[in-house]
Amino acid sequence: MYPGLRAGGWEWKAGTEGGYFRTGDEDISGKIKYIGAISGSLRFDHTYDRSSCLFQIRLRPEVYGPQGNNYSINASATGQYQRRWGDFEINAGIASRIQKYQLHSNRLDINTFQLLASANRYFRTRMSIGIDAVYNKVVLMNHTKNRISAWSVIPKANYFLSDFTSMSAGILMESYWAQTKDIILTTRSNRGWRFGPELNFEYSKSWLIRTKYLPSKRFFSSINEAQVEHEINIVFGKKLTTHWSIFMLADYYFSANDSSVQNVVYTQTNYENRIHAKLVYSWKKSYSVFVKMAYTKNELLYEKVTLSGTQASVGIEFQK
Amino acid sequence: MKKVILLFFVYMLLSPFVHGQSTGELEMQFRQLNQALQAEQAALDSLNDLMEIKAKDIAYEKKSALPDQNKIIKWMSHAVTLSHQIKDRQRRIANARSEIEICRSRLEHMYTETIDSLRQLERSGKYIGDIYELRNHLLIWTEKRIFLTPLVSTLSFDPQKVQRTELTDASDPMDRAIIEDYLTNALKEIDAHIQVVTGTRKEFEETADLRRRTSDFINEAHEQGRISSMTRSQAFRNTGTDIFGNPVGQMFTAVQVRSVAGLMQQLNTGTLMSHTNKSLMSAKTAITQEEYIQLLRQAENLLRTYRSIVQKKLK
Numbered sequence: 001m002y003p004g005l006r007a008g009g010w011e012w013k014a015g016t017e018g019g020y021f022r023t024g025d026e027d028i029s030g031k032i033k034y035i036g037a038i039s040g041s042l043r044f045d046h047t048y049d050r051s052s053c054l055f056q057i058r059l060r061p062e063v064y065g066p067q068g069n070n071y072s073i074n075a076s077a078t079g080q081y082q083r084r085w086g087d088f089e090i091n092a093g094i095a096s097r098i099q100k101y102q103l104h105s106n107r108l109d110i111n112t113f114q115l116l117a118s119a120n121r122y123f124r125t126r127m128s129i130g131i132d133a134v135y136n137k138v139v140l141m142n143h144t145k146n147r148i149s150a151w152s153v154i155p156k157a158n159y160f161l162s163d164f165t166s167m168s169a170g171i172l173m174e175s176y177w178a179q180t181k182d183i184i185l186t187t188r189s190n191r192g193w194r195f196g197p198e199l200n201f202e203y204s205k206s207w208l209i210r211t212k213y214l215p216s217k218r219f220f221s222s223i224n225e226a227q228v229e230h231e232i233n234i235v236f237g238k239k240l241t242t243h244w245s246i247f248m249l250a251d252y253y254f255s256a257n258d259s260s261v262q263n264v265v266y267t268q269t270n271y272e273n274r275i276h277a278k279l280v281y282s283w284k285k286s287y288s289v290f291v292k293m294a295y296t297k298n299e300l301l302y303e304k305v306t307l308s309g310t311q312a313s314v315g316i317e318f319q320k
Numbered sequence: 321m322k323k324v325i326l327l328f329f330v331y332m333l334l335s336p337f338v339h340g341q342s343t344g345e346l347e348m349q350f351r352q353l354n355q356a357l358q359a360e361q362a363a364l365d366s367l368n369d370l371m372e373i374k375a376k377d378i379a380y381e382k383k384s385a386l387p388d389q390n391k392i393i394k395w396m397s398h399a400v401t402l403s404h405q406i407k408d409r410q411r412r413i414a415n416a417r418s419e420i421e422i423c424r425s426r427l428e429h430m431y432t433e434t435i436d437s438l439r440q441l442e443r444s445g446k447y448i449g450d451i452y453e454l455r456n457h458l459l460i461w462t463e464k465r466i467f468l469t470p471l472v473s474t475l476s477f478d479p480q481k482v483q484r485t486e487l488t489d490a491s492d493p494m495d496r497a498i499i500e501d502y503l504t505n506a507l508k509e510i511d512a513h514i515q516v517v518t519g520t521r522k523e524f525e526e527t528a529d530l531r532r533r534t535s536d537f538i539n540e541a542h543e544q545g546r547i548s549s550m551t552r553s554q555a556f557r558n559t560g561t562d563i564f565g566n567p568v569g570q571m572f573t574a575v576q577v578r579s580v581a582g583l584m585q586q587l588n589t590g591t592l593m594s595h596t597n598k599s600l601m602s603a604k605t606a607i608t609q610e611e612y613i614q615l616l617r618q619a620e621n622l623l624r625t626y627r628s629i630v631q632k633k634l635k
Contacts, residue, residue, distance in 0.1 A: 013536075039540070039543070047610075058539070058543065060540075060543050060544075062544075074543045074544075076543075084608075163418075163524075164527060204527050204530060204531055204534075205523070205527055206526065206530075207530070208527075208530050208531065208534050210534070235534060235537075235538060237530055237533065237534035237537065238530075239526065239529075239530060245530075245533065247533070247534060247537040249537065249538060249541045274541065276537075276541040276544075278537055278540075294541070294544065296544065
């Protein structure tokens, strides 16, 4: 409808960072003192008439030193399409992700595949209702091989209190299936579903705050008792001056998993907490240097593996 | 027939609940908002006049043989305060205009629904009451809608007339002074519009930029040591946002778009005359934040071009 209103096109970003890293794993804490990482992404988006498409690939290898062969690789590819007819909008996407962790003697590979479809209908000036449907497939390989697939549907209502403040509420309904193949034990599987309300709030003007709270109950076919999990995400961003910006993120996830259903549950972690902060100095729109502070703690369900660490690093980024 | 009448009255009864406010309340709100806008506009005009006087005083004092520095500093400080007050008023005017447009759109919608219901009654031919009274009602509601239909009168002068006007056409000094005054006022008005459009555009651009950069930051953070990969993993940028990182659900409907598009149309540049762009003026048009920013950018460029034309005429 507005040809030429949005140019779109190719965008790339490359960066490197390095600094102090202290792992929470006592076995290797003496061996790891620093982290070095390079990251790159390539993005293409295009809008014509009322259709938009996006393609994006990202890669981030990390090495931990000075001793041992410790590294991680994270790669992802995403494709998305969006189309609007008057007050009606659809969105479809496909994503694939590979994560490899080699930490101490633990080798962990996670392959994820995701499909997304969503529809939104806009009402009047500030309201819309919509539905998101997501399919996830995860293959997680360590000493065992876990396969998990899940369908989820989230009907939700979005309301804009002003041009810069929005809130939304939805209900997550998810059905999943999990299977564990073990060299020693027999193959086990489990299926179940979970549901819970999802609440979001965002304010973005000269500064941005985005929050999400999702408490949910999970039901299994293997046990009668439902389990509860909580997820809270808070993101903050502010442009301090023309050149300086600050971003912060806090994720809290807790799942009251029962050990009796280990390896065949829907999630791979008992808890996942992280706090990230990034202070960025940008110039000429293409270059930026940053200082990053990060704390992450994930406890994997099986093998009781804990991936945790505290990081303080500096880095540089180029983009076009 | 009874069903039609019943439906009409049920609609009229339920309408306030559906819309949250009755038509009368909304009309009252519309009037009050317009009065408030006029008051704000008058205050802004006074501040602009004061600012102009202050600027002239400062310039005069600076040019004098023995400029009084204390006096200049004092006046400049006052000018800074005035400048803040002007910006504040401009922001308030922009907000008031936006609220008026929202109110206007809701009223228009209400009127249209009522007119459609009355027309249906009239066409059915089964109306047993006084048909003239029904038509009278139809006329009243149509009149009310016509009152709302014109686009926001964004420009008080006639842009075409300005384009035709030349200082050299003046037949005597008095005529020249009148033309000069007319062009100066037009220039002032264009400047005021440029300020509002630019301010709004910058505000939305900065917000969009902050959202995009925050989305990048979230993606980066989640690449680091993120194990979970089910619905909690946000492979699709961020849940609840569109391809460009804007929150889903935000559409700029006719209320905001029409005031900008109306301004562009009044400038009579032909940009909005194409078939596709005509739909911008439709009450049902809804565009995304990205498109709204682009529209503001276009309006700003048009205003600047028009400004240079007017300025050239004054030289």
